[in-house]
Amino acid sequence: MIGKIFSNNCPRRERRKEARPGELLAAALELFVEKGYAATRSEEVARRAGVSKGTLFLYFATKEELFKAVVRENIAGRFAEWNTEFETFEGSTPEMLRYALVMWWERIGKTPAAGITKLMMSEAVNFPELAAFYQQEVIEPGHELIRRILQRGVDRGEFRPMDMEHAIFAVLAPMIFLMSWKHSFGACVSSATLLDPERYLEQQAQILLHGLCSPDTAGKATSQGKT
Amino acid sequence: MIGKIFSNNCPRRERRKEARPGELLAAALELFVEKGYAATRSEEVARRAGVSKGTLFLYFATKEELFKAVVRENIAGRFAEWNTEFETFEGSTPEMLRYALVMWWERIGKTPAAGITKLMMSEAVNFPELAAFYQQEVIEPGHELIRRILQRGVDRGEFRPMDMEHAIFAVLAPMIFLMSWKHSFGACVSSATLLDPERYLEQQAQILLHGLCSPDTAGKATSQGKT
Amino acid sequence: MIGKIFSNNCPRRERRKEARPGELLAAALELFVEKGYAATRSEEVARRAGVSKGTLFLYFATKEELFKAVVRENIAGRFAEWNTEFETFEGSTPEMLRYALVMWWERIGKTPAAGITKLMMSEAVNFPELAAFYQQEVIEPGHELIRRILQRGVDRGEFRPMDMEHAIFAVLAPMIFLMSWKHSFGACVSSATLLDPERYLEQQAQILLHGLCSPDTAGKATSQGKT
Amino acid sequence: MIGKIFSNNCPRRERRKEARPGELLAAALELFVEKGYAATRSEEVARRAGVSKGTLFLYFATKEELFKAVVRENIAGRFAEWNTEFETFEGSTPEMLRYALVMWWERIGKTPAAGITKLMMSEAVNFPELAAFYQQEVIEPGHELIRRILQRGVDRGEFRPMDMEHAIFAVLAPMIFLMSWKHSFGACVSSATLLDPERYLEQQAQILLHGLCSPDTAGKATSQGKT
DNA sequence: AATGAATGAGGGTTCATTCAT
DNA sequence: GATGAATGAACCCTCATTCAT
Numbered sequence: 001m002i003g004k005i006f007s008n009n010c011p012r013r014e015r016r017k018e019a020r021p022g023e024l025l026a027a028a029l030e031l032f033v034e035k036g037y038a039a040t041r042s043e044e045v046a047r048r049a050g051v052s053k054g055t056l057f058l059y060f061a062t063k064e065e066l067f068k069a070v071v072r073e074n075i076a077g078r079f080a081e082w083n084t085e086f087e088t089f090e091g092s093t094p095e096m097l098r099y100a101l102v103m104w105w106e107r108i109g110k111t112p113a114a115g116i117t118k119l120m121m122s123e124a125v126n127f128p129e130l131a132a133f134y135q136q137e138v139i140e141p142g143h144e145l146i147r148r149i150l151q152r153g154v155d156r157g158e159f160r161p162m163d164m165e166h167a168i169f170a171v172l173a174p175m176i177f178l179m180s181w182k183h184s185f186g187a188c189v190s191s192a193t194l195l196d197p198e199r200y201l202e203q204q205a206q207i208l209l210h211g212l213c214s215p216d217t218a219g220k221a222t223s224q225g226k227t
Numbered sequence: 228m229i230g231k232i233f234s235n236n237c238p239r240r241e242r243r244k245e246a247r248p249g250e251l252l253a254a255a256l257e258l259f260v261e262k263g264y265a266a267t268r269s270e271e272v273a274r275r276a277g278v279s280k281g282t283l284f285l286y287f288a289t290k291e292e293l294f295k296a297v298v299r300e301n302i303a304g305r306f307a308e309w310n311t312e313f314e315t316f317e318g319s320t321p322e323m324l325r326y327a328l329v330m331w332w333e334r335i336g337k338t339p340a341a342g343i344t345k346l347m348m349s350e351a352v353n354f355p356e357l358a359a360f361y362q363q364e365v366i367e368p369g370h371e372l373i374r375r376i377l378q379r380g381v382d383r384g385e386f387r388p389m390d391m392e393h394a395i396f397a398v399l400a401p402m403i404f405l406m407s408w409k410h411s412f413g414a415c416v417s418s419a420t421l422l423d424p425e426r427y428l429e430q431q432a433q434i435l436l437h438g439l440c441s442p443d444t445a446g447k448a449t450s451q452g453k454t
Numbered sequence: 455m456i457g458k459i460f461s462n463n464c465p466r467r468e469r470r471k472e473a474r475p476g477e478l479l480a481a482a483l484e485l486f487v488e489k490g491y492a493a494t495r496s497e498e499v500a501r502r503a504g505v506s507k508g509t510l511f512l513y514f515a516t517k518e519e520l521f522k523a524v525v526r527e528n529i530a531g532r533f534a535e536w537n538t539e540f541e542t543f544e545g546s547t548p549e550m551l552r553y554a555l556v557m558w559w560e561r562i563g564k565t566p567a568a569g570i571t572k573l574m575m576s577e578a579v580n581f582p583e584l585a586a587f588y589q590q591e592v593i594e595p596g597h598e599l600i601r602r603i604l605q606r607g608v609d610r611g612e613f614r615p616m617d618m619e620h621a622i623f624a625v626l627a628p629m630i631f632l633m634s635w636k637h638s639f640g641a642c643v644s645s646a647t648l649l650d651p652e653r654y655l656e657q658q659a660q661i662l663l664h665g666l667c668s669p670d671t672a673g674k675a676t677s678q679g680k681t
Numbered sequence: 682m683i684g685k686i687f688s689n690n691c692p693r694r695e696r697r698k699e700a701r702p703g704e705l706l707a708a709a710l711e712l713f714v715e716k717g718y719a720a721t722r723s724e725e726v727a728r729r730a731g732v733s734k735g736t737l738f739l740y741f742a743t744k745e746e747l748f749k750a751v752v753r754e755n756i757a758g759r760f761a762e763w764n765t766e767f768e769t770f771e772g773s774t775p776e777m778l779r780y781a782l783v784m785w786w787e788r789i790g791k792t793p794a795a796g797i798t799k800l801m802m803s804e805a806v807n808f809p810e811l812a813a814f815y816q817q818e819v820i821e822p823g824h825e826l827i828r829r830i831l832q833r834g835v836d837r838g839e840f841r842p843m844d845m846e847h848a849i850f851a852v853l854a855p856m857i858f859l860m861s862w863k864h865s866f867g868a869c870v871s872s873a874t875l876l877d878p879e880r881y882l883e884q885q886a887q888i889l890l891h892g893l894c895s896p897d898t899a900g901k902a903t904s905q906g907k908t
Numbered sequence: 909a910a911t912g913a914a915t916g917a918g919g920g921t922t923c924a925t926t927c928a929t
Numbered sequence: 930g931a932t933g934a935a936t937g938a939a940c941c942c943t944c945a946t947t948c949a950t
Binding site for chain 4: 492574577616620621623628657
């Protein structure tokens with residue numbers, strides 16, 4: 001009984017043991033995002049997780065495995081939740097689009113998870129298998145979600161007809177750009193900090209919806225586009 | 228006689244000597260873009276340039292210097308030329324914006340130089356000094372050019388007033404995105420090839436100018452934006 | 455039980471860990487003395503210490519650091535002990551001088567530490583920082599000790615007054631010479647082995663004290679010297 | 682005729698060509714003495730001699746050959762001349778000894794040739810063949826000359842009988858020491874410059890002849906020595 | 909003979925990975 | 930399981946040497 005109390009009250013070892021992989025993944029995420037795959041040393045990952053080098057390799061057979069695990073771990077399948085939000089959203093599609101960008105920033109863009117995308121893009125070529133996984137788990141569901149939003153707008157007559165597949169990239173690009181910028185120049189070149197993500201996204205929504213043209217000229221130029 | 232003069236002017240060794248740095252930079256560009264900075268072995272750069280390891284270091288003191296040279300080489304001051312084009316452009320600003328995107332794709336986006344930007348973004352954190360150089364030599368002139376285009380549009384009443392600094396990113400983002408995408412997933416995930424850069428840019432110009440909204444709704448929604 | 459305690463206190467790994475730096479320094483001392491700084495390969499140092507190349511760099515960050523450590527290790531502050539001996543010495547100063555030379559040979563000259571001085575003199579120009587260290591930690595205390603001996607002799611009327619600073623070198627020179635000789639020609643030219651260090655030092659003490667001249671002529675020639 | 686005048690007056694090419702090996706040896710001597718064998722780079726030798734790297738190897742097949750040539754070249758057989766001086770010297774042997782030390786300094790010690798001895802001692806172990814050559818060409822004749830001087834003193838009753846072979850080293854040591862010191866600490870540690878070679882040698886002669894002891898005590902202590 | 913571009917073996921150093929404790 | 934000392938393959942870079950010109 002008493003033994004049980006102790007083991008329940010103070011199972012630091014036990015709990016640590018179970019938490020280990022998570023702590024290692026967290027440390028690795030930070031470091032990979034901070035310095036890139038190659039420049040991250042396994043010893044430092046271990047140290048930051050508070051364990052020894054040997055322990056790291058107890059949980060992840062190789063650095064490559066660790067990297068893959070970090071990416072997989074941090075690509076939470078949020079799409080179920082988001083699809084639900086999409087289906088229950090009641091406002092206009094322009095509002096939905098604006099909402100999507102803002103929510104994305106809150107939930108992904110400003111979190112360390114954004115670093116993963118940047119990382120994934122930097123290393124895609126060296127980890128094609130991982131890139132394929134990412135494609136399947138993130139890119140495709142993401143595209144699908146954006147496609148549904150855009151289609152909703154078209155269906156409801158809020159958006160003009162469009163080349164859907166490329167329009168998806170029009171919505172995606174500001175997000176990708178923001179993650180890339182934040183985790184590259186944004187992290188080291190002072191003047192690059194001029195970019196305020198929230199204002200940028202707000203304005204981006206505006207432009208996506210209405211463009212840069214002043215209202216009176218908007219009609220005329222349209223005819224030129226191939227779209 | 229004349230033949231002799233020519234053959235004297237270009238003995239093989241000399242010609243190689245002058246060509247070497249260029250050949251090495253070309254090989255290095257390819258490999259850096261292909262595999263990233265760390266994963267590129269200097270010996271392979273040399274081999275791809277058709278020389279021995281030692282020769283590489285005859286022209287570039289360290290791998291880091293080689294990297295810097297590759298970056299510098301591939302961002303040659305195109306801005307002078309572009310500024311001139313800007314000043315002599317006679318059409319409307321929407322046309323100018325569309326033209327700028329198309330030309331950028333022709334001259335940079337689809338060339339290996341685009342890989343450099345991707346590379347630079349991946350390695351900025353590891354080479355802060357180089358990032359500062361890039362910021363100064365590429366980012367700032369680029370921003371300035373975009374700023375002048377947008378300002379021209381505003382001044383001529385073609386564009387509505389805007390938060391200029393963030394609007395610059397609105398124009399920049401599609402280009403950055405395209406380079407990042409092309410040199411990451413675009414290079415290894417088959418389905419990602421759905422993105423046709425030229426159509427994307429064309430459509431992007433269209434959206435930048437007029438947005439996604441159908442003409443009749445365009446006016447109403449505008450009021451919401453903070454911009 | 456007691457046996458267990460002992461075996462617990464000294465597990466093999468731990469013992470090695472503590473012994474490693476010493477083993478590496480010993481191996482490095484041998485090799486540096488044997489072949490000089492540049493000609494000594496770090497891998498060979500490691501091999502001679504019975505470890506792999508990587509292990510060497512676990513304990514000494516660079517070859518230069520290893521060299522410095524070897525030099526520092528082998529000039530341990532013997533001067534405290536020697537100064538004490540000096541202060542408690544009860545015989546005449548000529549006896550003291552003879553004793554100093556003999557003791558120096560026993561404790562330094564005939565040990566591998568002598569090779570360090572030879573090495574240091576060969577490499578001083580290439581490691582000015584280390585040379586300064588050596589100057590401060592070895593040369594100056596050594597000079598000071600010799601100075602005190604000579605001054606004692608002068609003060610007690612045993613030695614004639616002298617140009618002290620140069621006289622120091624008169625005492626030092628036989629020792630430096632002996633180390634240099636032993637670790638150069640003495641190590642490879644057979645006939646150079648004619649030099650018996652102990653007899654040489656004994657005779658050197660004799661000469662330092664009384665010169666080469668036969669007693670009756672000693673007085674006359676003295677007048678010429680500048681000293 | 683005129684042709685001859687020209688070729689005589691301005692045979693720069695011709696004269697250079699013949700002088701080449703000498704210029705290379707001079708440059709090599711300087712650099713070897715300055716930085717040691719290993720730290721001297723063949724390209725720098727060539728540059729200092731005003732020729733290209735290739736030319737150096739035209740005259741000396743390997744760096745090792747160059748080194749050997751430098752040593753051989755700079756070990757002028759001065760002993761014939763010195764033996765003559767010895768034979769025609771008319772003063773006392775103490776005067777001769779003093780004269781020998783002073784002359785040695787003038788003709789060798791203070792010239793770059795002294796650097797050779799220092800170099801030879803540093804590298805003896807790595808170039809045993811060269812050390813043997815040095816032993817034969819310099820050490821043995823040098824010993825022989827010193828031996829003759831000392832023997833002359835003994836024969837004429839100016840010096841007391843002595844252990845001749847070790848006494849030779851007593852005369853040699855100050856010279857060896859001076860060369861070693863000058864080309865090691867003397868070249869980089871400021872305080873080591875306290876040593877004034879000429880005063881040192883003068884005093885050394887004095888000590889060699891009469892020792893450090895004050896005249897009245899000289900007689901007593903003598904009995905102890907083994908010599 | 910002279911040049912200097914080119915070579916490539918070899919050395920110092922790093923770091924992912926192993927394994928005895 | 931956990932540790933951290935040990936390993937050694939692999940990398941960047943140097944520089945004596947070669948050789949086409």
